[in-house]
Amino acid sequence: MTDIDAALSALEADAPAQVYIPIEAPEQSELDQKINKHFEGVVVRKDLVKAVKGNAAVPGYVLEYLLGQYAASDDEATIQEGIDTVRNILSEHYVNRNEHMRVKSIIRERGRHRVIDRVVVSLNEKNDVYEADFENLQIKSVPIDADTVRRNEKLLVGGVWCICDIEYEHSDGPGVPWVLANLKPIQITGIDADQFEDGRAAFTTEEWIDLLMQSIGLAPEQFSDRGKLIALTRLIPFVERNYNLIELGPKGTGKSHTFSELSPNGILISGGEVTVAKLFVNNASGKIGLVGYWDTVAFDEFASNTKTDTNLINVMKNYLANKSFSRGTSVYGAEASMAFIGNTTHTVPYMLKHSDLFDQLPPAYRDAAWLDRIHHYIPGWEVSPIRSEMFSSGYGFVVDYLAEVLHKKRVDDFGDKFAEHFTLDTSIVTRDQDGIRKTFSGLMKLIHPSGEATVDEIEQLLVFAIEGRKRIKDQILRIDPTMRDNPPIFRYQDTSGSWHVVTSVEEAQYPQFYKRDWDSADNDAGDAALPMYVAPDPMVDSRSIVSVVRPLPITPDGGDAQVTPEASTPLWEGVRDFKAGQRGVSFENVLLPYLTGATKITIVDTYIRKAHQGRNVGDLIGLLALSKDDADELDVELVTMQSDKEWERGDQLRMLKELQDASKSFGVNLEIRFDSNLHDRSIVTNHGWRILLGKGLDIWEQPNNPIAQARQEFRQIKSDTNFVYARTPVEAG
Numbered sequence: 001m002t003d004i005d006a007a008l009s010a011l012e013a014d015a016p017a018q019v020y021i022p023i024e025a026p027e028q029s030e031l032d033q034k035i036n037k038h039f040e041g042v043v044v045r046k047d048l049v050k051a052v053k054g055n056a057a058v059p060g061y062v063l064e065y066l067l068g069q070y071a072a073s074d075d076e077a078t079i080q081e082g083i084d085t086v087r088n089i090l091s092e093h094y095v096n097r098n099e100h101m102r103v104k105s106i107i108r109e110r111g112r113h114r115v116i117d118r119v120v121v122s123l124n125e126k127n128d129v130y131e132a133d134f135e136n137l138q139i140k141s142v143p144i145d146a147d148t149v150r151r152n153e154k155l156l157v158g159g160v161w162c163i164c165d166i167e168y169e170h171s172d173g174p175g176v177p178w179v180l181a182n183l184k185p186i187q188i189t190g191i192d193a194d195q196f197e198d199g200r201a202a203f204t205t206e207e208w209i210d211l212l213m214q215s216i217g218l219a220p221e222q223f224s225d226r227g228k229l230i231a232l233t234r235l236i237p238f239v240e241r242n243y244n245l246i247e248l249g250p251k252g253t254g255k256s257h258t259f260s261e262l263s264p265n266g267i268l269i270s271g272g273e274v275t276v277a278k279l280f281v282n283n284a285s286g287k288i289g290l291v292g293y294w295d296t297v298a299f300d301e302f303a304s305n306t307k308t309d310t311n312l313i314n315v316m317k318n319y320l321a322n323k324s325f326s327r328g329t330s331v332y333g334a335e336a337s338m339a340f341i342g343n344t345t346h347t348v349p350y351m352l353k354h355s356d357l358f359d360q361l362p363p364a365y366r367d368a369a370w371l372d373r374i375h376h377y378i379p380g381w382e383v384s385p386i387r388s389e390m391f392s393s394g395y396g397f398v399v400d401y402l403a404e405v406l407h408k409k410r411v412d413d414f415g416d417k418f419a420e421h422f423t424l425d426t427s428i429v430t431r432d433q434d435g436i437r438k439t440f441s442g443l444m445k446l447i448h449p450s451g452e453a454t455v456d457e458i459e460q461l462l463v464f465a466i467e468g469r470k471r472i473k474d475q476i477l478r479i480d481p482t483m484r485d486n487p488p489i490f491r492y493q494d495t496s497g498s499w500h501v502v503t504s505v506e507e508a509q510y511p512q513f514y515k516r517d518w519d520s521a522d523n524d525a526g527d528a529a530l531p532m533y534v535a536p537d538p539m540v541d542s543r544s545i546v547s548v549v550r551p552l553p554i555t556p557d558g559g560d561a562q563v564t565p566e567a568s569t570p571l572w573e574g575v576r577d578f579k580a581g582q583r584g585v586s587f588e589n590v591l592l593p594y595l596t597g598a599t600k601i602t603i604v605d606t607y608i609r610k611a612h613q614g615r616n617v618g619d620l621i622g623l624l625a626l627s628k629d630d631a632d633e634l635d636v637e638l639v640t641m642q643s644d645k646e647w648e649r650g651d652q653l654r655m656l657k658e659l660q661d662a663s664k665s666f667g668v669n670l671e672i673r674f675d676s677n678l679h680d681r682s683i684v685t686n687h688g689w690r691i692l693l694g695k696g697l698d699i700w701e702q703p704n705n706p707i708a709q710a711r712q713e714f715r716q717i718k719s720d721t722n723f724v725y726a727r728t729p730v731e732a733g
Helices: 003-014 030-038 048-053 060-070 076-093 097-110 146-151 193-200 205-215 225-233 257-261 310-322 348-354 399-409 430-447 455-479 505-509 611-627 646-664 706-710
Strands: 043-045 112-124 129-134 139-144 160-168 178-185 244-249 266-270 296-300 324-327 330-333 337-343 376-379 395-397 422-424 491-494 499-501 574-578 600-604 634-640 668-674 682-685 689-692 721-727
Touching: 003 646, 003 668, 030 205, 030 395, 043 060, 048 060, 048 076, 060 076, 060 399, 076 112, 097 112, 097 160, 139 178, 193 399, 205 225, 205 395, 205 430, 225 376, 225 430, 225 455, 257 266, 257 296, 310 324, 348 505, 376 430, 376 455, 395 399, 399 430, 422 455, 430 455, 455 491, 600 611, 611 634, 611 646, 611 668, 634 646, 646 668
Parallel strands: 244 337, 244 376, 266 296, 296 337, 600 634, 634 668
Antiparallel strands: 043 395, 112 129, 112 160, 129 139, 160 178, 324 330, 422 491, 491 499, 574 721, 600 682, 682 689, 689 721
């Protein structure tokens, strides 16, 4: 854990629970009014989840289940009453793990008490009884009747959030004193899918997509049309049987949220915790694993999974391709979709130049045969880190209701709905076509649940589906030379006979790294012969960047008069003074020429606390990102001090964390270290420069006009200061 992560964790642990109390209801939009009119009783205002959550560490679908019971209305009085009711239910019945002993005491003293907890059931083969374990209450081996287990088989695999009545009956015998009097899974039943489709007819496609976005808790106005499609693609595993999805991207973009919070029909597990017995079938007991009970099995932190079980990979390959798996002498079938989500540590151009877009996966999973079974690759690097303004306060479906609708729609197949208007190129092999059709089918069921859409709407979804499968196949061609003999052409033909070639965003943006001439001598050996990165020679004696900013005058050694340096003028050593009120100074003309070409930079500045100080660091990092090659990465360490003011520290840490996350997406690995004993301020590079910063990076007055806000050169220096430039030894390597 880095300094900034540790500091934020400590801040959150010390902070009192923040319970949001809506003082004034947000004004309903026309869309919200329309949603309430056509889906009364199954929609809820999405900011209410925050209003009731408090310290309850429960999934969003549990909270929305309760809100759906008591606050599914657009009447503010009813909503407020419902919020109070749900808060009281959580306060009285939700079991906080650190209060389990208090709740046990309540059950003992009262004889009976209702709890909300996650329940897992196992079979005690010795006594031939089912037994329930309560996760937060921390009681185990509570007898549960077989009929209840048969009606709720997910209790046996992964567990289910339930509302339970527990009684206490002490005895001198060996059994536990706890008695399960009643168990009700938190799950809506009896959904009318036809009513869902009828309601859809009242909305335009744009309105319906926005409704779905609000249903998953996101504010649609914060996303582009493409961003909305990417967000909704995460739902396809819930609506499409045997759908295989992968998403790799930066941290903090909400990849795992969809699979942990939005549906009781999916389960999120750590990629390193899964076994053949847990996922598929236990040979000893003959019990089928997770794929037999859940609509979606998602693997979290999959890219960091260092454990390799060859048997698991082989069984998984067969299941991903054929919807079946063999164990022993038996062959089993299942319908669970699989989603593999993980973080990337490099930028897209870096991965394209040095390896491929599966660069972060463990070697065992960078196998062409395994990857070829994935239907769609979500470009997680296109998703912005989640910010507070991206959460919706509008109305959306109660997620449990939406989950059940999607579950019912799994039996439909819309994979050929485009065939009347478009034809795929014959070079696209069956496995590629399957991936395209399944993605297209899932998006159609989400956005056009009746199966009816305009030609333009169908084409948009088809292109997106083709792109996601093409992203996979193009990377496979990098990894496995044996698959390059007959590469497919990802294009489609319309009814007029015109062909349309599909390219991905990264292919269009970085053609110099994306394209590969497989027939050239350099690529005969396949992946091992991809062009390797060669570090540039240190550049300490020339100005290596062309700028629109006017360079500041210098006084050459042995001279008296100031001169304006040219591009060929060697970089200058010495003291540069800045006077209060001076203009024309920017990081671009006083720092960047000395930093360009370095691969490691350390910035020491005592005060990076306020928003404008963070913006200064962001401006400098932005210049560094622009000055390097897109495919290179730059390591920057920022050493600063935590604020000693408690009220300011939280804002400082969150600002620095946002800066760190943003830097990553532009190829700058920003590490933040706190040191309470700082005095000097400086920048040191690994290619030969040390710059003493005088009073630090915060050298300007607050901008007083829009032009000065946009460009540092138009700001005034706020007080006399200086920078001192000195050569240092170049780091080896």
